[in-house]
Amino acid sequence: MKRFFPVTVFLIVLFGMLLLSCENPSTKEDQNKTSKYFDLSGSGISEVKDVTPIVIKALQECKEKGYTGIKFPKGTYHFYPTYAPDFYTAITNNDNGLKRTAFPLFNFNDFHIDGGGSDFIFHGKMLPFIIEGSSNIKVTDLSIDWEVPFFAQGTVVGNDPDDMTFDVKMETPYLVDDNRIYLTLEREDSPYEQEFGHRYAKQEKYYQRLGQNIIWDRKTKAPLYKHGLYSGFDNSFFFPAKVLNDSVVRLSSKYRMVPPVGSVFISKGEYLSNRECPGFRIFKSKDLLFKNINVYHTGAMGLIAERSMDITLDSFNVVLRKGTKRLVTTNADATHFCNCKGLITIRNCTFENMLDDATNVHGTYARIKKILSDKQIAYETYHPHQKDYLFAAAGDSVRIVDQNTLLGKSEILVIENVERINEKVSILKFNKSIKGIASIYDGIDNVSWHASALIENNTVRNNRARGFLISTSGKVEVRNNFISSQMAGMRISGDLKLWNESGPVDNLVIEKNQFVNNLHGGNKQAIILIDPELNEIVDQRYYHKDILIKNNEFYTFDSPVLSAESVDGLTFESNKVIQTDAYEPIFPDEPNLSIHHCNNVTIKDNTYKLLSGAYTDLSINTN
Amino acid sequence: MKRFFPVTVFLIVLFGMLLLSCENPSTKEDQNKTSKYFDLSGSGISEVKDVTPIVIKALQECKEKGYTGIKFPKGTYHFYPTYAPDFYTAITNNDNGLKRTAFPLFNFNDFHIDGGGSDFIFHGKMLPFIIEGSSNIKVTDLSIDWEVPFFAQGTVVGNDPDDMTFDVKMETPYLVDDNRIYLTLEREDSPYEQEFGHRYAKQEKYYQRLGQNIIWDRKTKAPLYKHGLYSGFDNSFFFPAKVLNDSVVRLSSKYRMVPPVGSVFISKGEYLSNRECPGFRIFKSKDLLFKNINVYHTGAMGLIAERSMDITLDSFNVVLRKGTKRLVTTNADATHFCNCKGLITIRNCTFENMLDDATNVHGTYARIKKILSDKQIAYETYHPHQKDYLFAAAGDSVRIVDQNTLLGKSEILVIENVERINEKVSILKFNKSIKGIASIYDGIDNVSWHASALIENNTVRNNRARGFLISTSGKVEVRNNFISSQMAGMRISGDLKLWNESGPVDNLVIEKNQFVNNLHGGNKQAIILIDPELNEIVDQRYYHKDILIKNNEFYTFDSPVLSAESVDGLTFESNKVIQTDAYEPIFPDEPNLSIHHCNNVTIKDNTYKLLSGAYTDLSINTN
Known part of the structure; x- marks a missing residue:
């Protein structure tokens, strides 16, 4: 063990003193700041039909005068688009366009929106919250709904x-x-x-x-x-x-x-027009907390975060309003994190009745369109929901990915420059030559922007599509969740096909979750579906790495539990599968576990309890 | 006659010397400049499939290095959108959106694009020319067409x-x-x-x-x-x-x-998607010349100029390509000038086979949406083709217009500030109180931006809709044109209804034109249609002023020649109406001249020659 030299000790003490001397004033300032809330009680907000102009003006004042938060008196507030400012906004996996917003949080720092338990009702085409270029933002204690649903x-x-x-x-x-x-x-x-x-x-x-x-x-x-x-x-x-x-x-x-x-x-409604109005659009922001929020409806995703980091959702619920006759909450995913880094935390949330997944944490592969020089390429983002997707910026590290195997074919390259040409095509300059390495239509994975995630104590139910989709190389823990979706409970994919979602997982733990009667929609999937879309398989090389599925309970009326392909280090251990009679089985002849082209596979100590009460072994197909 | 005092003579001489001393260097610079053309001959432009990237790069170099022009070797060039830069562009009377362009002339001054007689063929959705914030620009000797029409x-x-x-x-x-x-x-x-x-x-x-x-x-x-x-x-x-x-x-x-x-x-195609690709988008520019240009097709208007001044079109033809089987040129108006000032000159042009008018010189009324204070209002632009219409800027003079009579109800107000809220609504601050004057839904006319126009020696034929539409208070002369459109040959309107087109004309001369077999589409109009859309008529007050229609020839198979409403100073003099048998009359019982609520009307020295060769009087209805 190394011993500290006196000079090191001195430096540590000095650094500690500096820290303390910095801390005191900032603590004081924080105390000052906490008292500087803009209170909307006296603003007339409770008397007007359309509260948008009052809120817009209040937020401007908050910024100008350095308020650290804004407080709504508990109430029901209606937001109309008439006097809402608009911004041309490209939102990955949603529809781009001029968006009218009631909360344009551009370049806000250290700010808290306290809804005071209020109901926010939106009218027409609006995007309630835009949080862009902001940091340390809290949004708490409010609900979002629309008068007329999408x-x-x-x-x-x-x-x-x-x-x-x-x-x-x-x-x-x-x-x-x-x-x-x-x-x-x-x-x-x-x-x-x-x-x-x-x-x-x-x-x-x-x-x-x-x-x-x-x-x-x-x-x-x-x-x-x-x-x-x-x-x-x-x-x-x-x-x-x-x-x-x-x-x-x-x-x-x-x-x-x-x-x-x-x-x-x-x-x-119509594709490419039916994802215009998400609830929260987050872009280039960090250190965000969303707590005690009920999203009853949005006209797209509930919350979509892009190129942002360190975001916590705590009791951020996408739920049907009590007593409503509606059967749908969000028109698309409850939450979605693309091209993020740091830690995404999702806890204590309920996600129900969406028309798409509960969450999706992923990157997006750009694809090489033209090789311009040894160090320069033009890339394209193909899916129409990825128009003007901000794939990368100077300083990001990327890796070229083979278009057929999805495997890395370059070392890490650092981006020296990005030049946007149009909403589909940009030009990248790397720090190293890609001569003889990259081919047209290969993918590029932005490895600087792979988030870690902690997803725990959540409920997912009654939605179309899946529970949690994870395609990120950061460490991801999915724990103590209840998941009852009509397709796969979890999907771990990766593709250079329709959506071009990157990348491989590298350390995914799925532990102590209850999966309950998933797959009743009729899609041929598995409760946990690991299916990178590979055109070619390479011997002894694998897309995903280290997936641990342990101590989960799978209550299921059907046969497929796990389907896995191209994983190095797959453990399915100490899980309980419990047969139910919730529905007639749809694919009774499918194996419980399908394992293809995987390495370092451990399957042990699992149980399978039949309806009769008897126990049997899980069937495994490894063809 | 006044005699010059010596001091005046001295000043004139001094001024002349100053002029000369200034002139010499600038002449030299001009001479230098004229030699600084970027010649594309050596650029490889003749060998590539898609010339867009070469042209974009050349224009960048022109700007960086101060070239005064760019020259194309005569040829046929194909422009694809793949590597074209795009810009979010709000274009009045066309469709807004991200536009990919091959000629992004933003902030160019003293620049000449010399097509060298070339054919430019565009592919997919492109907007060939964007000229914005530019001055003294010439575009000459080229044609525009699309491989696949709109x-x-x-x-x-x-x-x-x-x-x-x-x-x-x-x-x-x-x-x-x-x-x-x-x-x-x-x-x-x-x-x-x-x-x-x-x-x-x-x-x-x-x-x-x-x-x-x-x-x-x-x-x-x-x-x-x-x-x-x-x-x-x-x-x-x-x-x-x-x-x-x-x-x-x-x-x-x-x-x-x-x-x-x-x-x-x-x-x-579909409304609000079928005007995406005009040929020339002109915005906030001045001193422009377009000469020897053939527009064979565009996916919107041929040329649309907005908030610009002093524009000349000389042999700017919107015509069918020789030998083509197509029967349509532009999807909308051949040319259109909205919110312009200075002098619009259109001469020696042929406009044929458009799906809309030959030209329209007008302003657009904004409408009062909310009165915010004695000096402040929120206005709205209503038509979807007027989203993000730049109605006014600080320093412009405007007048409030009554929503029912279209008559001015305020003195001239100067705008002190404009704040854009969203693509429909902005807030104006005036220099004077409008208390008790302005009402919600009244119009606002931007009188600073009324162009004059000289429209001479042009041919309009075989298009859907009208010839020339004039709604501007600047002096307008329409001379020596041949106009054969299937609706009115000319329309002078003004409305606070569907399109909200301002304003009244104040000095319009229509002289020595040939109108030939207009109105064969079946719309109940007149060859010259003066029809401000008034909800209420006010005694002894008139919308338009001083319209002189003199020495024109009207070859017509039908009865209506002139329909005029609310003009103070209308002269219809020395015109020849010659009956033809080009088509069966559609409205034979209509009067030749309908004059309603006009003042200072002179109708004299006109002739009406029937098919038989006999002459008769023009019938006049003044009810």
Whole structure:
């Protein structure tokens, strides 16, 4: 063991004194700051119809005068877009555009928004919170909802299997025109609107054709068992429709069967227009806390964080409002973290009834479009939801990834310069040559921006799609969660296909979770699905690394529990699988565990309790 | 006569010397400058498929190194959007958005783009020229076209009046899907595009549903006589369609009749997506010359100038390419000047086969949305094509206009401050109180930005819609033009309704023009239509002022020649009206001249020669 030399001791003491001398004033300042809340009680906020202008003005004053927070008196507040400032905003995995916001938190530091337990009701197209270039921000004690939702809902009151039609009693605003059904969003009123403006509602996507849809079960409040028989997410299909009476519409189905009477038809609007209004947009920010928040609805994701770090969600719930007849919360994922670093903490949250996943922590591969010189390439981001995606900045470290194997094919390269050409293409300059290494259409993984995550004590239920999606090389712990989604409970993927989601996991612990009756939608997946999308497999090389699945309980009516491919270091240990009769099995002949092209696999001490009470071994397929 | 005093003579001489002493160096500099052209001959531009990157780089170098121009060797050049820079651009009367451009002329001064007689062919969604914040710019000797047009065209090869269907042999790219017909635009290719990207073509508006349509006459190359019977511009109607064979599609019509066999079906895409790609976008610029330019096609207006001054178009032609089978040039107006000042000169141009007007010189009324204080109001621009319209800046003079009479109700107010809230709403601060003067929904006219115009020696023919639209208080002369449009040859309007176009004319001379067989589309208008849209008429107060219509020839198959309302000082003098048999009259019972609520009207020395050769008096209705 090394001994300290006196000079080291001296330096440590000196550093300690410096720290102390710095600390005292800052502590005082913090004390001062904590008392500097802008209290909205006296602002007239409780008397006006539209609180947006008051909040905007208050936030400006907070910034100008150095307030450390803003406090709402408990109440119900309505936010309209009429006088909301707008900003052109490119939001990965959501729809870009000019967004009107009520909380434009650009370049705020050390600031707390205290909702005081209030309900925030939004109207029309708004993006409630934009947090950009900010640090040490807390948002607490409030809820978010919309007066008119971004989805359509109605009860199936009749069907005709021969004609392949079904009749829906609509419960949300809608329009039937041009033999199609549209959902209708709230527009601002004016004499112009009444005389002319409404003519443009379709083009401005306040009427949106219904196509992408899913059938829900009113009793369980979850997507209907095997709803894939009755519904789908085809971007280009729109329901032919006929009005039967004031609230009942007859829709022509193209799916295998018509949905059963009593089930609930739910549809969002047109693709690339149905993710316009997330709840929280976070960009280039750090040290954020969201606590005691209920998101009852948004017109996209609940919270989407991008190129940000150290974010905590504590009791950030995406839930149905008590007593509501709605069966859907967010139009897309409850939460989503892309290109983040530091630690993402998600604890004590409930995520229910979303139209997509509970969370997704990932990066996005850019793809090489053109090799311009030994050190310079043009890259493209392909998916339309990745237009103007901020893939990298100077100083970031990246790695070239083979387009077929998804395996790294370069050492770490440091980016010296990024030049944005347009919303799809940018030019990167590396610090080293990539000559003979990189090929066109290879991926690039930004390894500087892989977050760690701690996901614990959360509940996921009754949503379409999956629970937690993890594709990040930071350490990730998923503990003590209850997960009941209708596709996989967890997915660990990675692809250079449709979404180009990076990257491999490197240390993922899935421990002490309860997975309950996942997979009832009918998709052929597994409760834990590890499926990097590889065109080619390379002997003795693996995409993911070190995944530990231990001490979990899998309550399941079906057979597939784990499907894993291309993992080096996979442990499935001391898990309990408990058969249930919640639904009829859909894939009873599938093995419980499918393990393909994995290395260092440990499967031990698991139990499998059948409905009969008897125990049996888990079936394993390693072909 | 005044005699010069010696001191005046002295001053003049001194001033002359100063002028000369200033002139010499600048002349030298000009001479230097004229030799500093960036010659693209050696750039490899003739060998590459996509010239965009070379042109972008050359323009950057021109700016950095102070070149005064760029020269293209005569050739045919293809511009692709792949590596084109993009800019979020709000363009009045066109569609806003991120625009990829090949000529991003931001803050260029004293610069000449010499096309050398070249053909520029654009691919996909591009905006060829953006000229913003620039001055003394010349663009000469080039043509603009698109490989794949932004409209659909096909010949009607069959029809069924009972079923109300007609069969179209398509001549432009199209798709039939979801029982509708779509035009298809050119998309960039890539493996991603082939596997996934094409799925989003509808949402990204590369497939656009066809609705707005017009029927053309292959023989005359003009819109078909009374095409309103067969077609229309309803924003929300889309043709139900069925594929008959590889190139023939059966469309179901909702119009009064099916179009005749042999006529040509032409349709642009979806409203608010069918004006994305004008040819020239001009903003905040001055002293511009466009000479010897042929615009064969654009996906919006040919040239749209906004908040700019002193612009000359000389032989700026919007014409069908020789030998083309296409019957349409621009998807919207050939040229359009909004919120401009100084002098607009349009001479020696041919504007043919547009889907909208030849030109429109106007302002746009903003409307009062909220009165915030005695000197402050929030205004709104209502039409969706006026989102983010730059209505005014500090220092501009404006006038409040009554929402019902369109008459001024305030003195001139100077704007002290403008604060943009969002793309619809801004806040204006005036130098004087508007207390008791302004009401909500009144208009505001920016009188600082009313251009003068000289429009001479031009030909307008075979387009949908009108010839010249003039709504500006600057002096306007319209001389020696040939105008054969299917609606009014000229329209002088002003409204606080759909488009909110300002303002009144104050000195308009229409002289020595030939108007030839206008109005054959079937709209009830007049060859010269002066129709401010007034809700209320005020005794002895008039909207327009001083319109002189003199020495023109009106060749017309129909009866209405002039319809005028609310003009103080209207002269219709020494005009010749010559009856033709080009078409059957559509409104034979209408008076030749309708004059309503006008003052100081002179109608004299006009002649009306009938088909028979006999002369008769023009009928006049003054009710």
